[in-house]
Amino acid sequence: MEDLSIKKLARISMLILALFAYYNFYLKSSVLEVGSIQKKWDNNNPFAVYQEKQFLGVFNSFSHASAHAKKYEKSYIYYYKDKKLLWTNTKQLKESVILNAPMISQMPELARGCEVTSLAMMLQSAGVKADKMTLAKEIKKDPTPYKKKNGKIYYGHPNVGFVGDIYTFDKMGYGVYHKPIKELADNYLPGKVIDLTGCHWEDILYFLNQGSPVWVISNGSFKELPDSYFQEWHTPNGKIRITMKEHSVLVTGYDKDYVYINNPLKDKPNQKVSMKDFYASWKQMGRQAISYVK
Secondary structure, X not given: OHHXXXXXXXXXXXXXXXXXXXXXXXXXXXXXXXXXXXXXXXXXXXXXXXXXXXXXXXXXXXXXXXXXXXXXOOEEEEEOOOOEEEEEOOOOOOOOEEOOOOOOOOOOOOOOOHXXXXXXXXXXXXXXXXXXXXXHHHOOEEOOOOEEEOOEEEOOOOOOOEEEOOOOOOOOEOOOOHHHXXXXXXXXXXXXXXXOOOOOHHHHHHHHHOXXXXXXXXXXXXXXXXXXXXXXXXXXXXXXXXXXXXXXXXXXXXXXXXXXXXOOOOOOOOXXXXXHHHHHHHHHOOOOEEEEOO
């Protein structure tokens, strides 16, 4: 009986040693591997995705982080700037949200200033003193001149800077897209501005649920446009398909059927438009969106 007990103890000891070896070789190496990836969580890859406490990866854009996080239940996105929780699919969206964001008209001073005026509304909603005229002066410009040759249009690129004249329709001009707007917004809200471009519509609604209005690019009709409204430009940064009906607004809320916007061409806040149509117009213009972390 004594010999049998000794043999059992020896087997148990060998099992413990085997488990210890397995932990050191496999599990520990796995933790080190994850840790080495986690070290890449920095200003260049500011979005970290977790499933509960398990680290899943880092991403250089919110849209990529969100797309990955949505593959998992109980997932979270953290932002590197302040290590703050940015997004999670553990929270259910409210049926409706309407925010009271400041209302600013772009007219009469800024004929083409919808983008910087909508940005001014967003910044003021975050408690920042921002003036549309100052933003119009500060927004990065693309100085490429307009030229038409052999039936082709040569002009600037709105993701490089504002194209043309922002103040009057008497001169050539177009507008500006999300990249220069994000860059300018960072000067006023350092470490707080999130470029949501490329994300899903539900992510826009998520930020509204957090109390943050969302700057977007749409068009003046707030519905999908036929191809006849678009033209191709040749820019120093490649070809681009644009529409002269491009427009920017601040999304302030939603309900089951409608989106609410502060439209810089109006003088009253929370204009109601069809969610289905608005979503189609936003998608057609490249899902461009910017918001901020509270």
